[in-house]
Amino acid sequence: MTRLLPNVNKVFFASDGSSAVEIALKMSLHAHQIAGQHQRTHFVALENAYHGETVGALSVSDLGLYKTPYKPLLFPTTFLQHIPYVRGSDDPLWHDCETEWVAIEKQLNNTPEQLSAIIVEPIVQGAGGIKIYSADFLRRLSAWAKTHGVHLIADEIMTGIARTGKMLACEHAAITPDFLCLSKGLTSGFLPMSAVLTTQKIYDYFYDDYETGRSFLHSHTFSGNALAAAVANETLSIVETESIEHHATFIGQHMRKAMYALADEFTQLSNPRGIGAIAAIDLPKDNRTPRLSLQIAVDAAKNGILLRPIDQTLYWMPPLIAETADLDRLYHATRKVLSNLRIA
Template sequence: MSEPRLNDPHAPLNRTWMQRDLNALWHPCTQMKDHEHYPLIPVRRGEGVWLEDMAGQHYLDAISSWWVNILGHANPRINAKLRTQMNKLEHVILSGFTHEPVIQLSERLGRITPEGLGHCFYGDNGSAAIEIALKMSLHYWRNIGRPEKRRFLTITNGYHGETVGALSVSDLGLYAAPYESLLFDVLKVPSPDCFGLPREQWDEHAARMFVHMEQAVAQHAHELAAVILEPLVQCAGGMRMYPPSYLTRLRALCDHHGVQLIVDEIAVGFGRTGTLFACEQAGIRPDYLCLSKALTGGYLPLSVVLTTDQIYDAFYDDYTTMKAFLHSHSYTGNALACATALATLDILEEDDVIAGNRHRAQRMAAAAETFRTHPHVGDVRQTGMIVAIEMVKDKASLTPFPFEERRGMRAYEVALAHGVLLRPLGNVLYWMPPYIISDDEIDHLAEVTALALEAATAS
């Protein structure tokens, strides 16, 4: 690509739309006062990995618009499927009624997920999927006469969403602290994340950390409904990573003690980690598999919880027994969303996207390798098409920069000026681009990241 000129996020056309926005909107995960300084980018169109603002400036979407847009913006094949469905049926109540796209999607998910997950329960977003899984697990134990099994166990630094149940089983105080009085008590053990360790030591470290999980499950099995965690990558927790061997051990441990396992693949499902689902790499089948984000290719909100016949059967009884699972959402199984999900699965299969991702992951690894020697980079880690570069104040001790310095936001500003959306997680810069990113675009991403890193870590 030609040498890009510097973007001006404050260009007059952008500034006009930004002011109209700030007069009317309250944005997610945002301290709104920040926009007195940081530009709010009004986007008028997207194509492939690129976004275009109102001033005609382009930005490489290095984070897949919060990890959802895996096949590129304005994907023509998803567009075509969506237009066809719009002319047939947009939505119908899914209680007492059904429709073709939701049946086809459910059948297909049952075929491609780990064997034994045969029933789909739909929600609108990732947090809703977690709420469904938590309630379903609790209700399952009640239905089979074990109401004392009502607690949940998770690992530290995890994140599962913003609703009350999802926030309760998360462990990021930044999000949860103001609502502590609303949250229920959850058991937590140290995360097996391998920050700062070479890859060859990951399995050994995870095995040492698993001792904490063994002790907690053994001690609390009588009251535990389920263990819940994100497999392989703790995304919102700074893209901290751990090996599949931890999950393999965990599945065996849960089986031994009669505890269910909820796997949250909302952020990593559908090819992000190198396999279609992260739990495949551990050779496990969870009791509940939570999916969302990439499910519709970034087009429409949709989530799903897949579970087993054994769990489904515990709710299947005469109405008067009051065992039915009465959770519901107005837009459950929306036909348009299901159609985009089917189109996404078509592309993943027909284009052998997962195989292509292995090449892209190798290219990303090579492009990120140079950051390892940077004096203020404490760790460069990768799982599939996720690369994280963690900035530190002191490389030898891995001492972090104080969060008040907002080094990540310094990098964000520089990257925007050079045409890249590189949204940080604290002091962590990460790449999580759409699967259609080209080699040249990966190289461009690396070049801009280098500039942003230098600016962010300068004293």
Template sequence: MAERSNAELIRRDLNVLWHPCTQMKDHERIPLIPVEEGKGAWLKDLDGRWYLDAVSSWWVNLFGHANERISERIKAQIDRLEHVILAGCSHEPAVELAERLVAVTPQGLSRCFYTDNGSSAVEVALKMSHHYWRNSGHPEKLKYINLSNSYHGETVGALSVGDVGVFKAAYEPMLMEPITVPAPDSFHREAGVSWAEHAERMFVHMEAALEAHAHETAAVIVEPLLQCAGGMRMYHPRYLERLREACDRHGVHLIADEIATGFGRTGTMFACEQAGITPDFMCLSKGLTAGYLPLAAVLTDERVYAAFYDDFTKLNAFLHSHSYTGNPLACAAALATLELFDSDDVLAQNRETAALMAEAAAPLAEHPHVGEVRQHGMVLAAEMVQDKAAQAPYPWQERRGLHVYRHALERGVLMRPLGNVVYWMPPYVISPEEVRLLGEVAAEGIDKATRA
């Protein structure tokens, strides 16, 4: 039998694999973590060591690894139907899930279009908005408005409407040019200014952009309340209230990218609920299947759907497709995920866990090199700074977050900072003891990183 150890799997891996979001040369000195098993909030490597999954395996895992109730639902489905083309066919899991999503998302969203992943969901929303205006006699509405520091995925359209340079710069010649408005994230607010007041002040930039460009703009796209890949920057729901009203007034669609914020992450089922708004398009993925299988959905309303409903010869149909659209196994996982929300009062439990996270992280706010500790629900972030008074960042080339990452692994925690931002986005099943461990490890890691 072949050797089963971390070292052997790493050797084989580096001979053949190219990992995502990775400079592969880093692995000359930073070992991979070969994972063979997961249980609850923990992952085990081939040498038998366990790691607390503080990042929910890229923000997807809601109810722990190897969750019995989700696994059983998938096992039951796999013996009946593994996949079927969704063009011209249908199946019970896809229909039931669409019904459930229409019921649980903000009122007015009544149509569900499936796709494979978050980036593709954003592509669908961008194309639907563009195509809606074309079908409605406004082919001049070709542009999109986004927020600075935003991230919406890696496919060409999704990358176009993002604004994180490290992901985007190399591909600029391939991309559309959005109209970028300064984000309302509260890290940049003046001393003594509340999150809500800062959101109001920052909205003047969006209002100005809509005044100038609404006639040529299809949609505004935002990550509601939380810019994840942009460093877990956060803002107040008031901005979304103002944005919904302005989009209506100017005749522009609103796309809510809830791929990372949906399914309880920010304290409500969807972040948009905290502003009491319904977007024209809502993009969902990640937590939709609790980390089990790839699936995404775009929810929209009857007005949008009706603009495509016509005789085939009019060529108004939305001819967008993916081979695995509405995969029955993924839909089964998503249905089990939604059932857990219904049966286990997850949002109430999350409020208790979020309070424990705030308590565990409170000492970080006093650290001389932590500029801010911020939180929306089950997402908490601490931003390391070189100069606290000036909120001056460390040079990105110093990779301070990497020191935190390596220390956390030594302590048995998988914590993957975003540059200088140390964050927790754990599975909802994390225990109070495990939350306290995150607080200890983060404090130790930040101490090490800021002394280096």
């Protein structure tokens, strides 16, 4: 794991994605405190962000459905607006979002000295609706954070370990975050495990005699569970030796073609998009079918596939070992489900 990202190679183990996010938030704040920067207490996230459902993770998430009832428990976060979303890496905005960046930088420049960290799902926001954004935006955001002494937390819980066609989505923008959160793909989903990787610099803030009170105290019973760690090691070894990230790119190309075919056939569908082994399309907003997502999920299961639209977004995120025959089955079954809905 320590070879994934040069210089981000100190590992703190946990047991699930939300815990990893809590750890990264706490470690960022605490490191600033040790460095004497007690005013750095505020966090910035992106509109449509999803980082999990514990109190800290919910605070930096932007999905009302999940957080509204718990608002009294949550801390205030600034959510950057007008993110330059793209359909894929062939969108011009992917390479250059200078105009859009001007508006975003204004939002950041309000109180940079109060910021502890900016947290992002690099390149793809999952639960927020499979939204892909400009690599140039991520590059600019990372550079801005470095210039202003603000940490960057890369929540790669969904994107990490080859899902976007790179081992880490951060590689699309060639950035090095201060904290990297991994889970899901780390054990191929077989056992619960997560990890927060950080730099030697952050590690050194906490490395001292216990009596100095600088220790980073965050422990859950199953953090770094040995069995899960063995599965993670095996997963990483298979991903590396079988070049799974290249396979992710290959199956992604196949899926995107199929998504575009669905967009051509079902004209009420919009915004087909994708990167790596992720493809998505939006269902009609004004569709009158009650509980459309549920209907799709139930009908898909009857047709032998798992589809679970997020709100109005239908997406494919198959296992990274999927073969073209699996993807063809996914396409034909999805087509059948959409035909049954008569939304063309």
